[in-house]
Amino acid sequence: MPRIRNPTKLGRLLILLLVPALAGAEPATPDALKLLDDSLSPEVSFRGRMMVTHWFGKQTRAEEVEVYHGPGNLYRREFLSPDGIVTRVQVSDGDIEENLLVKHHKVVSGDAVKSYEKVMKPEREMELLLANYEISVSTKPDEVAGRKAWVLELKPKIAGKPWQKLWIDQEHALILENKRYLPKKRFAVLSRYSRIEVAKQLDPKLFELSLSSRAVMGGAHGLEPDFKTLEELKKATGKDVSFPLELPAGFAFESCDDIHWGPQIILHARYTDGLAVLSLFQTDKPVRLPAGATATIEAPSTKTGSIRWAVVGKVLSWQHGKHYFTLMGDVSTEVLQEISAKLK
C-alpha cells in the first residue's frame, strides 16, 4: 500500500475533492415550524413587484402591486392597473394605515394590519394550527423571482378546509409565493413576486402618512376593529351574547366586536383553526344577500338558509328565534352546515 509521506498533501487533495461537492449540495431541509415562524415577521427591508390573483366562483381578478416593506410593520403597497397606473396606495407607519383611493380622491385611514394584540395569544393560535394541519417542507427546493426557496405546505387534517403552500426564501425567510387553495384544491389566492430585492434600508418617506393634501379624509368604517372578550362585548352593548367557545371542525373562539351600522348593532364573533378564519354575525334585522348565486340549503332552525360565494368565501345566513345569523369563511358547504347546526 503506498504511503503518503506529506500529510498536508492529503489535506489539500481532500479539500480539492470536497469543496466543489459541498458548494453544489443543497442545504439540509429546515424544520417546518421554525421555517414558518421565521417567515411570519421578516426583519429585513425589501421591495418588489408582486402579482396577486384572486379566484371567487368562476371569476378571477389579478392585480400587480409594487411592495415596499420595512421592519416594524412598515409597509407601502401601490396597486397598479393593467396599464401600470397606480389605483390604490396603502401605507403603514407601523400603527396607522392609510388607504389612498386614487379614483375617489379619498383617503381612508385606520389601524395597521398586525398592529393589534389579539385576544388569542400567538402560542394558542400555533397550537390550533398544529392540531388542525399537517405542516411539511418539501425536500426539493424551488426558485421564485430568481431566489432559492423552501416549499412549505399546510395540509388540513379534515376535509372541507383550505390548503396553503408557501415558497419561503432560503436566505431571509421572506414569503416569495403564497398559494391558498379552497377545499377540493381549487385556487383561492395566489400571490407571487416577479422581482424582489433585499435592501439595507428603504427611504423612510415611503412610509410617511398623509399621502395627498387634496384628498378628503374619510371615516375608518371597519378599519379599526376591536378585539374584545365575550364579557367585554356584553358590557359594551348590553346585549345577550352567547357565542360558543368552540365550533366543529377545530375552530375556536378568538375574539368579538360590535359594528354600528346606522341604528343597528352587528355582533361579530371571530373563530380560527390556526389557518382558516370564520366570522359569525348576529343581527336583529336580516342581512340582505345580493341577488344571484344563492341557493337554499338546510339550516339549523326551522327556516332555511341561503348560501352564496363571495370574495371572502362562502356566506350562510339563517334566522333562529328573534335573531339573524350570518356565517362566513372559506370552508366547504358541508363544514359550514355542520358548524351552523352547532349554533341551534
Add this chain to the structure above:
Amino acid sequence: MNQHNEHEENILLSALIDGELAVSEKSRVESHLALCKECREEVESLRFMKSVLAAAPRRAMPPELISDIERAAETPAWRRLPQLILAPRFFMPAGALAALALVASLWVGARREKPEDFIPLEPLMSAHARYSAETLVPQGSLVSSTYSSQLTASSDAQDQEPD
C-alpha cells in the same frame, strides 16, 4: 264513429246549397244525402232560411251615415284621437287597466324592502376580510387588498346611511 263522420258537417251542407263545393266533394255529400234523412232535412231547412233572407226587403244605408264615414276618412288620424279617447268603448277598458296598474304598483310598493328592514352584506364582509388580514399565517399575503376595495364600496354605502 262519431257524429261528424256519420253526418256531413253543416258548413258542407251550406256550401252545397251555395254551389261552392268541388265536384268530388259534391258527389260525396249528395250520396250521403241520398241515404241520410236527417241531413236532407237540414239541407231543406237551410234552403228555406236562404229563401226567406233573399225575400227580405233591403234597407238602404242612411245618407248621414255615409257622409259621416266620408268625413272621417278625410280627417287626419290625430284630429280624431280626442274623439276616440272619449268614446266609451275606449276609455272603459283603458280605465280598468289603469286602475289595475295602480293597485298592482301599490301592492308591490307595500311589499318592497325598506332600507331600515335589512342590513347590507358589505359591512359584514369588510369586517371579515379585515379580520382575515390578522391571521397568523398570511392569507395570500396581501389580503388587505381585498378589504380595502370592499371598504370603498362599503364606506360609500355607509356615507348614505342615516346615523
